[in-house]
Amino acid sequence: MRVLGIETSCDETAVAVVDRETVLANLIASQVDVHERFGGVVPELASRAHVEALTPLIDVALETAGCGFRDLDGVAVTVGPGLVGALLVGMAAAKSIALGTGAPLIGVNHLEGHILANAVEHGPELTPAVCLVVSGGHTMLVHMPEPLRYELLGQTVDDAAGEAFDKIARFLGLGFPGGPALDRLARDGDPNAIRFPRAMADSGDFDFSLSGLKTAVLRHVEAERQAGRDVDPADLAASFQEAIVDVQVAKTIDAARERRVETVLLGGGVVANTRLRERMEKAGAEAGLRVLFPSMDLCTDNGAMIAVAGAWRLLRGERTSHGVGADPSLELG
Numbered sequence: 001m002r003v004l005g006i007e008t009s010c011d012e013t014a015v016a017v018v019d020r021e022t023v024l025a026n027l028i029a030s031q032v033d034v035h036e037r038f039g040g041v042v043p044e045l046a047s048r049a050h051v052e053a054l055t056p057l058i059d060v061a062l063e064t065a066g067c068g069f070r071d072l073d074g075v076a077v078t079v080g081p082g083l084v085g086a087l088l089v090g091m092a093a094a095k096s097i098a099l100g101t102g103a104p105l106i107g108v109n110h111l112e113g114h115i116l117a118n119a120v121e122h123g124p125e126l127t128p129a130v131c132l133v134v135s136g137g138h139t140m141l142v143h144m145p146e147p148l149r150y151e152l153l154g155q156t157v158d159d160a161a162g163e164a165f166d167k168i169a170r171f172l173g174l175g176f177p178g179g180p181a182l183d184r185l186a187r188d189g190d191p192n193a194i195r196f197p198r199a200m201a202d203s204g205d206f207d208f209s210l211s212g213l214k215t216a217v218l219r220h221v222e223a224e225r226q227a228g229r230d231v232d233p234a235d236l237a238a239s240f241q242e243a244i245v246d247v248q249v250a251k252t253i254d255a256a257r258e259r260r261v262e263t264v265l266l267g268g269g270v271v272a273n274t275r276l277r278e279r280m281e282k283a284g285a286e287a288g289l290r291v292l293f294p295s296m297d298l299c300t301d302n303g304a305m306i307a308v309a310g311a312w313r314l315l316r317g318e319r320t321s322h323g324v325g326a327d328p329s330l331e332l333g
């Protein structure tokens, strides 16, 4: 089951070839330099950069995998959620290849890709599980009772975790994208230096709220400045990060207990966060849970996760009509 995976939902042009869960090629053309000076992703520029990068990237991916278009058993592509113009670039390419080769087309939900990225290194036995999906656009807890079935347990009522990381990083002058830089800075800080609020920690559900934390950070810095005191950026970063991680860890473990599953899957760009990985591993061990997360490269957007998700769906006989459209707010399940 050789599947080409194409991912263009945001600011990474990513292409992979997999044989079920085995990655034969996984390439990413990052657009960081395109968006950096704007401090965020500019949708029109993202679409244009995808157009330029995609075709050569597909060629190199096939060459790396040692196969041609004719060897493909399927073409998987992200159909949502994401930026509509960016999604359409990948979908046009995927449809053309599927049409030209006769290989089936399979549309993949980007969030499902983030969850199934775990199959690459941990194998296909992932369910039943509770999944924490934390990315630039999403923060949610999902129950996956069996492969490819999802039940939303809760999600953020305002900002996504990655968005919060990026905003505080920008405030600290760490550039774009801010998550990885804030993660690095936090390693030199004290996570208990400042006690920021743990929003919705005791809400009794699996929802999250992150916009209040952002405001609390800004207010704290303002108050300290007015009092003539310096704020240590590393302490600020570590304390902010700890407030996010605390709630995510607690709610994920609670959800696993409530659903009586033994496996916790983490997925999405924010799972590249050192502290989140560390704390989740520790909490999982204490609770007797199997906590799985992808290696760093497979946490942030990539083509392999889309190709694997596509392979799983194709193996079940699923196909997507060539008439499928991009869905910027596609939901999981």
Ligand code: KG4
Pocket (backbone or CB within 6 Å): 010, 134, 135, 136, 137, 138, 161, 162, 163, 165, 166, 177, 178, 179, 180, 183, 268, 269, 270, 271, 272, 273, 274, 299, 300, 301
């Ligand atoms: O999944 P992803 O690559 O793209 C989306 O689907 O949104 O996630 C990107 C998000 C960005 O907000 C980025 O700042 C964040 O993931 N991120 C991190 C880290 N690496 C990436 N956040 C915290 N710590 C990190 N190490």
Ligand code: ZN
Pocket (backbone or CB within 6 Å): 110, 114, 135, 136, 268, 269, 300, 301
């Ligand atoms: Zn993503």
